[in-house]
Amino acid sequence: MPNCDLEKKAFCCDICGRGFSQEARLKQHVRIHTEEKQYTCEICSKSFLGKGNLKTHIRTHTEEKPYSCDTCGKLYTRKENLTIHIRSHSGEKPHSCDICGKSYTNKKNLTIHIQSHTGEKQYSCKVCGASFPQMESMKKHIRIHTEEKQYSCEICSKSFLEKGNFNVHMRTHTGEKPYSCDVCGKSYTTKDNLTIHIRSHSGQKPYSCDVCGKSYTSNNNLTIHIRSHSGEKPYSCDVCGISFAQMPPLKTHIRTHTGEKPYSCEICDKSFSEKGTLTKHIRTHTGEKPYSCDVCGKSYTTKQNLTKHIRSHSG
Structure with missing residues (x-):
């Protein structure tokens, strides 16, 4: 058992040797070993x-959030969460990685980041053996086996493992897009999508392919490229049995079997299996031709038609 430095810590755990300055803290710690709750x-x-x-x-039941941000008014159940949130306004990131110097607003995110260097995944699924760096990630994974999807949409009956994903899904019904770009005003349903979009203005592409060096604005796009x-x-x-590198093309393909055409034109009621095809079709009504030739100025409804036209200049 590790020795406790009694000069610095007056109270020692007999089981693991961890020291505490207060007896009450020691008693609370011992319950981790005894599982007394x-x-x-x-x-x-x-x-x-x-x-x-x-x-x-209990606040998860009462929905009480007594800690409020003076800057934006956002509410929290715990003071610690409010403190971390305030750093999103101040830009303070007091927790730094000793290996690469990257900084974080809270110690938990730093701990998770360090595991990207060490490769440590201390939480394992007892069903399939999959390992995870975080307890929360393992809990989410376990629901795949138990099929526990406790958050159900009352509009379309779709169910979700996590409340966050459920909240994002509800925005597909309400049309709510709470995250707006300060540069162009474009809005998004999730903060992650806004972050990726902002990179289209900054030119930042932090995800690079180890094979060819091509860079991408999101990890998802890199994953697709690697395929x-x-x-x-x-x-x-x-x-x-036909296979695809991405889920969206598979969904579109399945409609060739089912005959489903979920995208309808409000002008003539014609339906399409793909949203992109509907967008092109609507231009036949509006006369919009967003693709212009830099050489002669001629415009086209689709990028493909513009590409064909450009070849007439190159011979």
Whole structure:
């Protein structure tokens, strides 16, 4: 057992040797080993080591958020979460990686980042053996086996593993796009999509291919590109077996079997299997020709037609 420095810490854990300056903190720590959780929620029966943890948990039932940001008014259930949030306004990132110098607003994100250097994945799924660097990630993964999708949409009945994904999905019904670009005003349903979009203005492409060096604005686009080297096509049609590198082309392909055409023209009621085809069709009504030739100025409804025309100049 590790020795405790009694000169600095007055109270020592007999099990792991960890030291504490207060006896109350030691008693709370010991419960980690003894699994004594004496504070139980009367609503859902979940138990906790500390009274403070129970109090915070109860707010998930009452939806009480007593900590408010003076800058933007956002509310939080815990003071610690408010402190971390405030750093998004101040730009403060006090937790730095000793290996690469990258900084973070909270210690948890730093710990997760360090695992990208060490490759450590300390949480393993007992069902399939898959490993994860975070407990939260493993819990999300386990729902794949248990098929626990507790968040259901009352409009279309689609279910989700996580509340965050459910909230994003609801925006497809409401049309809400709360994240706006300060440069061009374009709005997005998620903060991640806004971040990726902003890179189209800054020119930043932080994700690079190790094979050819091509760079991308998002990790997802890089993953898709890498399949052009590996030949991997992980999305297969259950009807005919044809495979695709991405999910969207598979969904479009499946409509050739089902005959589904979910995109309808409001002007003439003609329907299409792809949104892009509908967009091109609408231009036959509006007369819009967004693709112009730099040589002669002639305009076209599609990029493909412009490309064909350009060849007439090159001979």
